[in-house]
Amino acid sequence: MAVTIKDIAKAVGVTPTTVSMVVRGDKRISASTTEKVQKVIKEMNYRPNYIGRSLVKGRTNVIAIATGFFSNMFTVEIMRGVESKLIPTNYRVNQYATRGISEKEDEMFREILYGARPEALICISIKPSAEIIGEYQKEGLPVISIEESAEGISTVKVDNEKGAFIAVDFLVKKGRNKIGMVVGKLSGCLSGANANERLKGYKDALTMHGISYNPERVMEVGDYSFEEGVESVNRLFRRDAQFDAIFCAAGDMTAAGIIRRAQEKSLRVPEDISIIGYDDMIIASIVQPTLTTVNQPVFEMGRASIDLAMDLINKKETQKTITFQPTLVIRASA
Amino acid sequence: MAVTIKDIAKAVGVTPTTVSMVVRGDKRISASTTEKVQKVIKEMNYRPNYIGRSLVKGRTNVIAIATGFFSNMFTVEIMRGVESKLIPTNYRVNQYATRGISEKEDEMFREILYGARPEALICISIKPSAEIIGEYQKEGLPVISIEESAEGISTVKVDNEKGAFIAVDFLVKKGRNKIGMVVGKLSGCLSGANANERLKGYKDALTMHGISYNPERVMEVGDYSFEEGVESVNRLFRRDAQFDAIFCAAGDMTAAGIIRRAQEKSLRVPEDISIIGYDDMIIASIVQPTLTTVNQPVFEMGRASIDLAMDLINKKETQKTITFQPTLVIRASA
DNA sequence: TTGTATGCGTTATCAA
DNA sequence: TTGATAACGCATACAA
Numbered sequence A, B: 001m002a003v004t005i006k007d008i009a010k011a012v013g014v015t016p017t018t019v020s021m022v023v024r025g026d027k028r029i030s031a032s033t034t035e036k037v038q039k040v041i042k043e044m045n046y047r048p049n050y051i052g053r054s055l056v057k058g059r060t061n062v063i064a065i066a067t068g069f070f071s072n073m074f075t076v077e078i079m080r081g082v083e084s085k086l087i088p089t090n091y092r093v094n095q096y097a098t099r100g101i102s103e104k105e106d107e108m109f110r111e112i113l114y115g116a117r118p119e120a121l122i123c124i125s126i127k128p129s130a131e132i133i134g135e136y137q138k139e140g141l142p143v144i145s146i147e148e149s150a151e152g153i154s155t156v157k158v159d160n161e162k163g164a165f166i167a168v169d170f171l172v173k174k175g176r177n178k179i180g181m182v183v184g185k186l187s188g189c190l191s192g193a194n195a196n197e198r199l200k201g202y203k204d205a206l207t208m209h210g211i212s213y214n215p216e217r218v219m220e221v222g223d224y225s226f227e228e229g230v231e232s233v234n235r236l237f238r239r240d241a242q243f244d245a246i247f248c249a250a251g252d253m254t255a256a257g258i259i260r261r262a263q264e265k266s267l268r269v270p271e272d273i274s275i276i277g278y279d280d281m282i283i284a285s286i287v288q289p290t291l292t293t294v295n296q297p298v299f300e301m302g303r304a305s306i307d308l309a310m311d312l313i314n315k316k317e318t319q320k321t322i323t324f325q326p327t328l329v330i331r332a333s334a
Numbered sequence C: 001t002t003g004t005a006t007g008c009g010t011t012a013t014c015a016a
Numbered sequence D: 001t002t003g004a005t006a007a008c009g010c011a012t013a014c015a016a
Helices: A005-012 A016-023 A031-044 A050-057 A073-086 A102-116 A130-138 A160-173 A193-208 A226-238 A252-264 A298-313 B005-012 B016-023 B031-044 B050-057 B073-086 B102-116 B130-138 B160-173 B193-208 B226-238 B252-264 B298-313
Strands: A062-067 A092-097 A120-124 A143-146 A154-158 A179-184 A218-221 A245-248 A274-279 A292-295 A321-324 A327-329 B062-067 B092-097 B120-124 B143-146 B154-158 B179-184 B218-221 B245-248 B274-279 B292-295 B321-324 B327-329
Touching: A005 A016, A005 A031, A016 A031, A050 B050, A062 A073, A062 A102, A073 A092, A073 A120, A073 A298, A092 A102, A092 B092, A102 A120, A102 A130, A120 A298, A143 A298, A154 A160, A154 A298, A160 A179, A160 A193, A160 A245, A160 A274, A160 A292, A160 A327, A179 A193, A179 A226, A179 A252, A193 A218, A218 A226, A226 A245, A226 A252, A245 A252, A252 A274, A298 A321, B005 B016, B005 B031, B016 B031, B062 B073, B062 B102, B073 B092, B073 B120, B073 B298, B092 B102, B102 B120, B102 B130, B120 B298, B143 B298, B154 B160, B154 B298, B160 B179, B160 B193, B160 B245, B160 B274, B160 B292, B160 B327, B179 B193, B179 B226, B179 B252, B193 B218, B218 B226, B226 B245, B226 B252, B245 B252, B252 B274, B298 B321
Parallel strands: A062 A092, A062 A120, A120 A143, A143 A154, A154 A321, A179 A218, A179 A245, A245 A274, A274 A292, B062 B092, B062 B120, B120 B143, B143 B154, B154 B321, B179 B218, B179 B245, B245 B274, B274 B292
Antiparallel strands: A292 A327, B292 B327
């Protein structure tokens, strides 16, 4: 078994209390005993057990992060930001993946709340039910949502309407007026607020430029894969509509698929058809032509979520919404 | 504060022991009290606190996973495998990123071991020092290393020699004999066993085909970025050597950079120069021409690491090495 | 079938 | 400046 505070106490000839105080750097212990205790701590390679400490302190120094999958690029970039902010703190993160099984979400959130007892919960692209939010509030445990927002919790998000707006505005100013849109699910259990907000930005930009909205030009996709990009071009071109541009609000990977399929159909990008993606992932600068896309400061959002979590934990802040601004990164595809 | 076992006990009019036994489904409690207790548990929304439970049981139901960064594609894919295997268990993972700061690694491993007290440690692409391994062994805590291997710990790896061998063998059989190699650091603190094993496979394949080894054709790179691929072509072509192929053992992203730079130099891929990558990440099927590459069953390795961890925790297995076989995925670049 | 007593590793309160 | 005692939430050996 591991060395405990008691072992140290016995070895030095003091009580556990004294050792505990030395461990925590309490100034009331004399220099001489402090030194003796620290020497034995080093020799016996003692370190405090967080479990015991958590139990008595009622604090776990853990931030829980929940999302569907930790394996997509957006989440990975968020986590990079999270990691970078976590270093100077003595907090750790515990990850919880729902894996898209929404029936089990409530159960998972309760297990986190009552079982694991983190000091804050950060949700990425998922939204706890109102009931769960109520239970977290009752326990005084702050909840932060990245991307989604809900009554009673803090939010870190990007202005999706604006992101879509600046992309479509740019296309129109380039002389395009038959602009298609590929976007995530607008309704149903897999839908998020994002898709609808981006659709609104798209419509607003069209309206502003006096272009009528044609639902035949909008295509919903389920995941954010390359293959769905390929497939969405196939399906859009079967419809009764023409296109001189496609704004892919469903991410750069799908946009890459769109470029590929367009090229296979002998359409020149951007001469015959302009394409704009969303997210500004690394893939955007690798495809040919390189992809004009809407950048979201994802790394910064990860960092902001930890800052906010710490402020909420330390009661320096109450419920708050942080909105980041997207920017258009102009490359070669539009 | 949250509901505890005591609150339930008081509400029902039994002792905490009885409630504890009901929670764990002990058959010794009568059906009638079991029912009463369960009713109140539901009403008061009670759930066992893992901290308390861990302290007394000496088990945390946590597997620690440590690596440099969780944000690269290889690690992400490992984590996907890990997540997929974790569902039916009641184990969770805690992530620890060293962020490449190797001086602090020992300290981190000790904090994990003595502070967080997981039941197993999985290291991805990093290798604990012999001293640390000794301490983990002393505590009876199994360590699994993915990619790296070391004395005294279990390993999940891919046959790197074979991966390089099949790639180079394929190139030679295609009539190439001036084959360059781009590979990770072969020595120094950032080096791994991987790079050297792949170099050996490269040399073995050349030898087998009677081609002499020319160190001028080998180029070391530090990270696995697209930019390094671009840069490595620049540097290789400044050397006193010719090339009709490049085997990029430093991953597909770097290989994509090599393709790009080769094309910029008006070299046709694969007519003038064949290129083979490593890892078979999604990028391999997106670049033009699509990339011939060495596939590693990364997802499966993640899954295997959890299976192995569970077996080690449950003493069904002692130290063990699992070696996966790479395969060559032939696409258009070679 | 249920309750009593004790302990897991740590910290906090109060007393010496 | 240090120590004795109790407590955090839970599980378990043993007693009743």
